[in-house]
Amino acid sequence: MIGTSKRFESQTITKDGQLVLAKAERDQIETAWDRLKAQQPQCGYCEMGLSCTNCNMGPCRIDPFGEGPQKGVCGADADIIVARNLCRGIAAGAASHSDHGRDLVEVLAKVAEGKAGGYSIKSPEKLRRVAAEYGIDVNGKSDAVIAGELADAMQEDYGTRKSCVTLASRAPEKRREVWKKLGITPRGIDRETSEMMHRTHMGVDNNWLSLLLQGMRNALADGWGGSMIATEVSDILFGIPQPVKTWVNLGVLKEDHVNIIVHGHNPVVSETIVAACQAPDLIKLAEEKGAKGINLSGVCCTGGELTMRHGIPMAGNHLMTELALVTGAVEAMIVDYQCIMPSIGPIGGCYHTKMISTSDKAKFPGMEHREFHPENAHQMAYDLVKDAVENFSNRDPERVYIPVEKQETYSGFSVEAVLGALGGSAEPLIDAIKAGKIRGAVGIVGCNNPKVLHDHGNSGLTRRLIAKDILVVDTGCVGVSNAKAGLKVPEAAELAGPGLKEICQALGIPPVLHFGSCVDNVRILVLVSALANALGCDISDLPVAGSAPEWYSEKALTIGTYFVASGVSVHLGPMPAVAGSMNVVKLLTEGLNDAAGATFSVEPDPEKAAKLISSHIENKRKALGLDYRDIS
């Protein structure tokens, strides 16, 4: 139809996305873009952070034009309300990641007790290394015993009995001093979230500055606590990722295979699906049903976890989760939690797709709930995959549309793998940075947001940064954006500036390295700490930055905040709900520089954002006494 393609081009830059959006329209499927449109205009009070529903004297809102009410019923002004709202968002994000981490620790504990069915310790080496960091004497102990002690120690980190979460010791000394000075050393993972919720209750903390400091401490408790535990325990249980070739986009779905997609965040469930998909009798069953095999792929971060460790292909990121179902080629979508739009159950229902929820904490409309627990997970997975295989006969070939060929990509760059590729230490990377061949590094992380042209913010910024000789590492949904754009194959070195290209070609690596899921952002913290320690400086002295060009989630707020609190300046694409308080805006964008050595910035345009970030990196180089370029 005339004008159609242009319209879908204003929604996503991805070919598969555009083509399947057209099918969605034909199939009368409502997508997030449609719902965003229906929500317009969105409430300006809320967009500015100026509405408060924290208590029942309210709800209250502040008139940004200065004539209407300037205080809530309790007397809170714009600064207090904006700060409280932002901090509650940070608390929610921290809670999400950290609760995800807790589930992994519980599996680790069950493994120690021998009650965790098919789960085991895949990386005893890392188990011992991390246990040692927790001060556990590992000599002469079995993996199971160490796992038990480590699980215990980690659970302590969640509580209130410590003065500092254990893994914060990984941060450079100078950074820990900054935290101490600001009074934001994270004491306990759950404690900081709990205190954040306490402080934002009516009549507790009504100083916007100290609220925001607690917000930072809360975020740090996630970054150096819950999220870091999530990643480390995932590596211990499922293996440390190593570079692996894989594929991405909706082309990874196979017309002649049983297609199963895992969606969500936690590898605890999806790892069991990987195992079940390899069961010979289920593969044989698939063949009996007329399929050539069982094809597992992932969307969102649980997909990222599987890609990192097994090279399981990724069908798409957040905004592709609905569209993946619209292909009509999916026998089952298995979800755990986080970022699973409640819209997808009914969408699956429009096709033959079995929609299965697995977590006791996350149930969805239009989905069948099959609760996974460590004890039964492997059997549950087997049964589920079997049902998916049997569902192949219900597929309507007329409604199947796999729009594109799959794109090759590389994944699996854990810190261990990166250091391995560099010959065991960060030295070669530091040398390349010192020599100016690599100007610096940027972690591009976060989500998709239908307010932003899909994948344009993510891959658009990445493309521009590598061209400026800036090494990019990506996680979460950005990982898929960049993979689909073909930026994560060694040949993409051609798109990099001359210096970065030379290094990539010498090492045989892409200019963009996939670091994993969104909890895996902590891998970036570990890497920048290693770099700072090697240089004897603070993280905030490094020529590095973070960016979330298409963020939507509260988790992204938390990540951004722990990056900044750790000394990494962060660029955001969409504006967070803080515009209502110019004091908060100024603190986040300027004031924090004095306190934490890093700030937030907002710039939706990837072209301008690339300039902004590159200029920041060159300034850091200048301060380090390295050669620098004038970016203007």
Place this chain on the structure above:
Amino acid sequence: MEKVVVHPERCVGCMQCMVACAVAHSQSKTLAAVYESPRPRSRVHVGAGPASEGFPNRCRHCDPAPCMAACLPGAIYRISAMETVLIDPDRCINCASCAMACPFGVLRFHEDLNAPPGKVIAVKCDNCVERQSRGEIPACVEVCKVGALTFEDPESAMKRKTGEVAKSVWAAAGSQPIGVSASADLLRAAKRAQMELTRR
């Protein structure tokens, strides 16, 4: 004479006017109206502008009114006392000729408290004549906290605006003139920049 004056540049798109309007045209006149049948609906429609900013769209009570000229059964009439164009629910035949004539798109068609039960009629803003006759101001204005909807003499609104512009031109550096919001400007700029990218 006081009238509802719309200041679209002030609208933050919170849609409280819509809620208030629906409630004002309900049986109970409270939020419990959501359970009434027919469910009352708003006569003011907050749509999205080009940068997704709020835009409160309501009947202008034009004179002459194109809807009135186009109305087939002669159901649309004007009461000069409140300078208000009204629709007679009994005469209305739900033909949508008014929607075809209205250059602002303010007409909707649904059942209404004032219409015979089960009858779909054309509905639009009635300037809250019922409230005004009780000495109250229109419901949408009453709830608008940002001054996007005011109830005043349009002439004096005009004068006030002229004064504001003058003040903003002559305002001493650093002082923030009333009616200007750095917060709203910042948000608008960010949203606009975002929109520009999808317009390529």
Place this chain on the structure above:
Amino acid sequence: MTRHVIIGNGIAGLNAAEAIRALDADSPITMIARETFPPYSRPMISLVLQGAVGPEKLPIRDDGFYSEFRIDPIIGEEVTGIDVEERQVVTDKGTTVPFDRLLIASGADPRPVKADGVDLGNIFFMRTESHVKGMLEALPGVKHALVLGGGLVGFKAAYGLMHRGITVTMLIRSGHPLSLQLDPTSGKLVLDELLAKGLDVRVEIEAISFEGNGSVQQAHLSDGSNLECELVVIGKGVLPAHSFVSASGIQVDLGIVVDETLQTSVPGIYAAGDVAQAFDVTRRESWINAIWPVAVEQGHIAGMNMAGRRVIYSGSMGRNVIRVFDLDVLAGGMVNPPEGDTYEVLERNSPRLKVHRRLVLRENIPVGVAMVGGIEQGGVLLSAIRSERPLAVDPEKLLDPTFNYRQLALW
């Protein structure tokens, strides 16, 4: 003192009379009307057929209208000639009415069909209140009705008859209903809706002859088939009613040709409404748009000019809105432009929202729109067409179901 005479008491004539009286309190106004029913809303007669309203709801001016506006009515007489030299009109009853300013607002008559047996009983046009009265009288003996034509009148007739519990067959010569108003895609949506609601619609077919004993009992169709029917409604459009003008020397094309003040080729004689052929803003040529709102605006402007206030009519524009069962249809301007590069056609079908929209542009100026479903913003689109100005924004925005007035601005 100017003697005003208005031929016709339809909506154009009424508006003219009111406009004259608003500007001139004293001059005499004479109104000559063929129909004896008080001035009424012609588009509403189908509602009487349907049973939705009684005939008493049809009048759009109350009983005191003529006296209130001090109009001298001559009712039940038909004008048979205009003597331009002597400045007077003559009626079929021999009445002679002198004038200084004359408005011809005689409207239009249904277009007849050529078929054998068309004079049989129970074969009706649907144009006047008395036609509907006749149909209502015939209804008790009717099981199956035949409607000729898939235009607005055909539609309303079919809709009305179905509400009376009568089985209806509709014959359409073209490929889809409302072919003058809609593009084929929109027309197909309407057709599907009609069929789904149980109307027997047959396209690309005509009736050749009718048979019956006094009143119609059977129709013979162009495909060789026969159809039992006890009632036939002819809705094949209208022709301007100006036979009485021919000898006067007033310039007539299809309708009576008028200039930008709605004056005919003879000074002091004006025409408005279905009989007048004025400039069409989207076609950029002289054209008859025989629709109610055009008659309203033309009557009003002609009246002002007759009263001595020079007012320019920017031109007419075809537009219609109709509710077909559960579908709302609105269309205006040039929906089906001529082939070629001059026109750009944009379409958006949103089946999930049951909305279809078509926009026709000429050099980025909107000139035509067709909407099926979601018609609330139709007036905004039509007024954008009427403005004859290029769009400041991407025309795709106008197709969006969430489009509103504010989005016509760039920022």
